[in-house]
Amino acid sequence: MTQHTDHSLLDPPKLPFEPLLQRNAVVTEQPWVRWLLTAAALAFLGFFLLLPLVGVFTEALRHGLGVYRDALMDPDALDAVRLTLLVAAIAVPLNLVFGVAAAWAIAKFEFRGKTLLTTLIDLPFSVSPVVAGLIYVLMFGAQGWLGPWLIAHDLQIIFAVPGIVLATVFVTFPFIARELIPLMQEQGTDDELAALSLGANGWQCFRHVTLPNIKWGLLYGVLLCNARAMGEFGAVSVVSGHIRGETNTMPLHVEILYNEYNFAAAFAVASLLAGLALVTLALKSILEARHGGELSTSRRH
Amino acid sequence: MDIQIRNIHKQFAGFPALDDVSLAVSSGELIALLGPSGSGKTTLLRIIAGLEFPDRGQILFGGEDMSRRAVRERNIGFVFQHYALFKHMTVLDNIAFGLSVRRKAERPARAAIRAKALELLELVQLGGLEQRYPHQLSGGQKQRVALARALAIDPRVLLLDEPFGALDAKVRKDLRRWLRELHQQTGYTTVFVTHDQEEALELADRVVIMNRGRIEQVGTVDDVYETPRTPFVFDFLGDSNVLDAEVRGRELRLPGAGEALVTDSIHPAGLVDLYVRPGDLRLAEPGRAGIDVRVTEVQRTGPILRASAALVANGSVVSIELPHLHHDAPAFRVGAQLRLRMMQFSVYPAPRTSSTGPTQTPVREREPGQRGRG
Numbered sequence: 001m002t003q004h005t006d007h008s009l010l011d012p013p014k015l016p017f018e019p020l021l022q023r024n025a026v027v028t029e030q031p032w033v034r035w036l037l038t039a040a041a042l043a044f045l046g047f048f049l050l051l052p053l054v055g056v057f058t059e060a061l062r063h064g065l066g067v068y069r070d071a072l073m074d075p076d077a078l079d080a081v082r083l084t085l086l087v088a089a090i091a092v093p094l095n096l097v098f099g100v101a102a103a104w105a106i107a108k109f110e111f112r113g114k115t116l117l118t119t120l121i122d123l124p125f126s127v128s129p130v131v132a133g134l135i136y137v138l139m140f141g142a143q144g145w146l147g148p149w150l151i152a153h154d155l156q157i158i159f160a161v162p163g164i165v166l167a168t169v170f171v172t173f174p175f176i177a178r179e180l181i182p183l184m185q186e187q188g189t190d191d192e193l194a195a196l197s198l199g200a201n202g203w204q205c206f207r208h209v210t211l212p213n214i215k216w217g218l219l220y221g222v223l224l225c226n227a228r229a230m231g232e233f234g235a236v237s238v239v240s241g242h243i244r245g246e247t248n249t250m251p252l253h254v255e256i257l258y259n260e261y262n263f264a265a266a267f268a269v270a271s272l273l274a275g276l277a278l279v280t281l282a283l284k285s286i287l288e289a290r291h292g293g294e295l296s297t298s299r300r301h
Numbered sequence: 302m303d304i305q306i307r308n309i310h311k312q313f314a315g316f317p318a319l320d321d322v323s324l325a326v327s328s329g330e331l332i333a334l335l336g337p338s339g340s341g342k343t344t345l346l347r348i349i350a351g352l353e354f355p356d357r358g359q360i361l362f363g364g365e366d367m368s369r370r371a372v373r374e375r376n377i378g379f380v381f382q383h384y385a386l387f388k389h390m391t392v393l394d395n396i397a398f399g400l401s402v403r404r405k406a407e408r409p410a411r412a413a414i415r416a417k418a419l420e421l422l423e424l425v426q427l428g429g430l431e432q433r434y435p436h437q438l439s440g441g442q443k444q445r446v447a448l449a450r451a452l453a454i455d456p457r458v459l460l461l462d463e464p465f466g467a468l469d470a471k472v473r474k475d476l477r478r479w480l481r482e483l484h485q486q487t488g489y490t491t492v493f494v495t496h497d498q499e500e501a502l503e504l505a506d507r508v509v510i511m512n513r514g515r516i517e518q519v520g521t522v523d524d525v526y527e528t529p530r531t532p533f534v535f536d537f538l539g540d541s542n543v544l545d546a547e548v549r550g551r552e553l554r555l556p557g558a559g560e561a562l563v564t565d566s567i568h569p570a571g572l573v574d575l576y577v578r579p580g581d582l583r584l585a586e587p588g589r590a591g592i593d594v595r596v597t598e599v600q601r602t603g604p605i606l607r608a609s610a611a612l613v614a615n616g617s618v619v620s621i622e623l624p625h626l627h628h629d630a631p632a633f634r635v636g637a638q639l640r641l642r643m644m645q646f647s648v649y650p651a652p653r654t655s656s657t658g659p660t661q662t663p664v665r666e667r668e669p670g671q672r673g674r675g
Contacts, residue, residue, distance in 0.1 A: 190385035193352055194447075196372050197379040198399035198454055208402070212389040 056274045059267035071265035072272070079245040080253035080269070083161070087236075087249060088229040091168040095225055099176025100218065104210070106177075107184030108192065118181070124173050132170050133238025136163055159241030164249065167235035172225045179221035180214055183295065187213055216291035220284065227280040231273055302363040302457040302490055303328045304349065309358035311344055311514075318344045319355070320514040326458075328363075331484050331491045333501035336511035337537070342494045343462060345511070349492060350460050351375045362457050378451030378489070382463040384443040386435040392446050393418050393431035399454035421449040424483070441472040448480075452487070461493035465500065477504055498538055502526065510534050532649045535576045542582070542619040544612075546575040546648065553648065555592060557614030568648060577646035579622040584608070584639045591640030594619070599633055608633060610641060 029037075061068055071077060105111070106118060124132065138144050140157040150157060157163045191213065195205040211218075233251040240247040242256065250273055257266035288295065304326040311319040319341045326332050334342035347353040349360055351372035360367045367375055387395050394401075396418040400409055409417070422428055425445035435443055444464060451459060464480070465473040481504055484491055495501050501508050502522045510517045510525060510533075518530045529535035532543075546553055548568045552561040555575070562575075585591050594610035597618065601607075606623040619641070623633075633639075 190381045190383060191387060193372070194379065194381060194385040194450075195387075195398070195402075197350060197352075197375075197377060198402065198450065199373050199376070200398070200402040201373065204402045208398070209387055212387075 053274060056267055056270050059263060060271040062267075063264050067264050068268050068271075071268035074265065076244050076248065077253060077265070077269055080248045080250045081272070083164070083246075083248065084230050084250040086161070087164050087168050088226055090165050091172055091229045092222060092226050094169050095172055095176050096218075096222060098173065099180060099221060099225075100214075102177045103180035103184050104206075106181050107187075108189050121174050121177050121181075124171050125178075129167075129171050129232065129234030130238055133167050133235035136166055136170075136235075136239050140166075158239050159243065159247060161247065163239035164236050164247060167239045168229050168232050171232050171235050172228045175225035175228060176218065176221035179217050179224070179295075183214055183217040184210075213294075216287060216294040220287050220295050223280055223283055223287070227277065230276055304458055304490060304492070305359070305361035305364075306345070306349065307359040307361070309345070309348060309355045309360070311341075311348065311353065311355050313344075317514045319348070322358070322511075322514070322516055324509060324516065324519065326490060326492060328490055329488045331481075331504060331506045332493075333505035333508045334492065334494045334511060335496070335498060335501040335508050335537075337496060339513070340511040341514040342496075342509075342511045344514075346460055346462055346492060346494045349458070350377050350379050352379070376454065376457045378448075378454065378456030378459045380444070380447045380451050380459070380461040380464055382466045384435070384447040384467075386443055386447060386450070388435055390434075391431065392422065392427070392433050392435070392438070395435070395446055396421055396450045396453050398450060417453060418449075421453055422446075424452070424486075425449045426479075439472075440468045441476055444468065444476065448483075452489070456489065459489040459491040461491065463494055463496070465497075466495075473500070480504065502538075510537060512537075529576075529647060532574060532576060532647075535647055535649075540579050540620070540622075542577050542579060544575045544577070544617055544619065545615075545651070546573050547571070548573055555612065555614060557612075560590070562643065562646075566648070568650070572651040573648050574651045575646055575648055577619070577643050579607075579620045581644040581646065582619060582621040583642045583644060584610070584621065584623070584633065585642055587638055587640060589640050589642075591642040594639055594641040596633060596635055596637045596639060599635055606633065610639070612641070613638070 060071075102117070102121060106114060137158055140146055140150060140163065142151065142158070144158070157166065191209050192205050195209045200208065230249075231251060232249075233255070236249055237252060237255075240249065240252055242248060242252055244256070248256065250269055254266050254270045254273070257263075257269065304324075306322060306324040306326075309319050309322045310317070322341070322345060334345060336342045344353060348355050351367065351370060351374075355368065358368070362375070372379075387398065390398070393415070397414045400414045400417065403409075408414075419428075419431060422431055425448055427442060427445055427449070430438070430442070435446070438446065448461075448464075465476055468476065477500060493504070505522065507519060507521055508525050509519050512533050518525050518534045520528075525534060526538055529538060535541055544555060546555050546562070548566050548570050550570065551564060551566050553563040553566040553568070553573070553575075554561045584594075584596075587593075593613035595613060596608055596610050598609040599606070604624070608621045608623065609618055610621060611618050621641075
C-alpha cells in the first residue's frame with residue numbers, strides 16, 4: 001500500500017539515510033587527503049618552476065658579481081643583447097601592424113576564406129619552430145628557391161639579420177592577432193558603425209573608436225609577442241648560422257657558452273632572459289588586474 | 302526631409318529578408334516599423350541608414366537617390382539599441398564627435414562645437430553631465446546621449462533601432478513621452494523600429510506593420526487598430542479570438558448559432574474567420590440578443606474582469622474582458638448560460654479556402670446595432 005503525501009519546501013521529506021556530511025557538502029575529502037594533494041601540487045610547482053628559476057640566478061652569481069658583470073660586458077654578449085633588441089624592435093612593430101590588420105579584418109568583416117585565414121594565423125603555434133626555420137632556409141638559402149636570385153643581387157637573408165627577423169616574425173605572428181580577435185569580435189561593430197554614421201572616415205573610425213577600445217588588449221599582446229620574440233630559439237637557431245658578434249641572439253649565445261662549458265657566463269646571460277620573463281609576467285599581471293575587462297575574455301597563454 | 306523607399310529586395314543566405322518593400326515617409330513624420338523578430342524591420346532601417354545595401358530597389362532622401370551611398374555620406378542620425386556610445390570619451394566628446402571629425406573646411410571652431418554639444422545636452426535634459434563617462438550614466442541617460450550625438454550632425458533623417466528595448470518599463474514610458482515631445486520640438490523625419498506595439502501606437506504618427514519581409518499595413522494608429530487589413534495585423538495588435546463563421550447568401554453567421562451577425566456581408570459565400578478582441582465582447586442575460594454561451598471561467602484582475610465562455614452551438618471557447626464598471630450583472634459565474642454580444646469584429650477569408658483567399662481584401666464588418674462605435 002502506498003501513500004502519497006505532499007512535502008512543501010519548509011517541510012522536506014525525511015531521507016532514508018543520514019547525510020554523510022552535514023556542514024559542507026562541497027569538500028568531502030578527509031583533511032589528510034586535502035593536505036597531501038595540496039602539498040603534492042606545491043612540490044610539483046616548486047620543483048619544476050621555482051627551483052629552475054632560482055637555479056638560473058644562483059648559477060649566474062655563483063662566482064660573484066664581478067664574474068657576472070664580466071660575462072655580461074663581454075663584447076659578444078653585448079652584441080647578442082643588441083641583436084636581440086634589434087630583432088624585437090623590428091618584429092614586434094611588424095606583428096603589431098599585421099596583427100591589428102588581421103584581427104580587424106576577421107572581427108569586423110565577413111568575407112570568403114575567413115576561416116582559412118583564422119587557421120593560418122594559428123599555424124605558427126602548431127608548427128615546430130625548427131620547421132619554420134627550415135622553410136626559410138628552403139626559400140632563401142643558397143640552395144633554396146630564391147637563393148640564386150638573392151646571390152646574384154648580393155642579398156643575404158639566411159645566416160644574416162633579415163633571416164632572424166623573418167623567422168622571429170613568423171613565430172610570434174599569432175600573439176597579437178590571437179589576443180585581439182576575440183576581443184574585437186566581442187565588442188561588435190556598433191561603435192564603428194556609429195562613428196561612420198556620424199561622418200568619420202575609416203582612419204578616424206580606427207584611430208578614435210577602435211584603437212581606444214582595444215588598447216589594453218593590444219598592449220597585452222605586444223608584451224607576450226615581445227617576450228617570445230626575444231626568447232625564440234628554434235627557428236632563429238636554424239637560420240642564424242651562429243656567427244658570434246653578428247647573428248647571435250641571446251638565446252643562441254647562451255647555448256654557445258653552455259656548449260663551451262662556460263657555465264657562469266651562460267647562466268649570466270640566461271638570467272637576463274629570465275629577468276625579462278619576470279618583468280613580462282609582472283606587467284601582464286598588472287594589466288590583467290587593472291584592465292581585465294578590456295582584455296580578450298579567453299585566456300590562452 | 303522625406304524618404305522614398307522603392308521596391309526594396311534583400312536576401313540573406315537565400316532567405317528573403319525584405320520582399321518588394323515600398324514606403325513613403327513624409328517630411329517631419331514620426332513613423333514606427335513594427336513587427337515580430339525576423340519580420341525585416343531592422344533590415345529595412347539599416348538599409349535606409351546605409352548600413353546594409355539592398356539587392357534591388359531604391360532609397361531616396363528628398364528626391365535624391367541614396368541607394369549606393371555609404372552611410373557616412375547619407376548624413377543620417379542613427380541610434381543603436383545598445384547606444385554604442387564611445388566608452389573612453391566623455392559625454393561632451395561623444396556628442397561632439399560627429400562635428401569634430403569633419404573635414405577642416407566644414408568643421409566649426411572648437412568653441413562652436415563645444416557650445417553646440419552643450420546646447421544638445423540641455424535639449425536632452427542632461428545639462429551638467431558633460432564630463433561624465435558613459436559607464437557613469439544610467440541606461441536612459443545613455444540613450445539620451447546617443448540621441449544627442451545623432452542630432453549633433455543635424456541629420457537629414459533620424460533612425461532609431463529599438464530605442465527603448467534595453468530599458469526597464471518605467472524609464473521606457475518616460476522616455477517615450479519625452480521623445481514624442483522632442484520630435485514635436487525638433488521636427489526631424491524619424492523612423493524607429495520596435496516590436497512593442499504599445500510603443501509604436503503611442504509614439505508614431507503612422508505605423509508600418511511588417512511580417513516576413515513584407516509590409517502588411519501602413520496607417521495611422523487608428524487605421525491599423527480599427528481596420529486591420531489582415532488577420533496578422535489584427536492578431537499582432539492585441540489579443541484576439543478566432544471563430545469559424547460562414548457566409549450564406551449575404552448572411553454571416555456562426556455555425557449552429559441562431560441569428561445572423563450581419564445580413565449584408567460583402568464576402569462571397571463560404572467559410573470565413575471571424576476575429577474579435579476579448580475587450581469587444583459583452584455578456585448579456587438570457588433572452589437578450591446575442592449568441593448562447595456558457596461561462597467556463599471567471600477571474601478578476603484589478604480593473605478588468607476576465608472570463609471564458611464556450612459557445613453552446615459548437616463548443617468554441619472565447620475569452621472575454623469586461624471593464625470593471627460593466628459587470629453589474631450578478632450572473633457572471635461559472636456555469637451560467639448567457640448571451641454573448643460582439644461590439645465589433647473583423648472577418649477574413651478562411652485560410653483553407655485559399656484558392657481565392659489571399660487575393661481578397663478583407664473588409665471589416667460590424668454588428669449592425671453597433672455601427673456607431675469608434
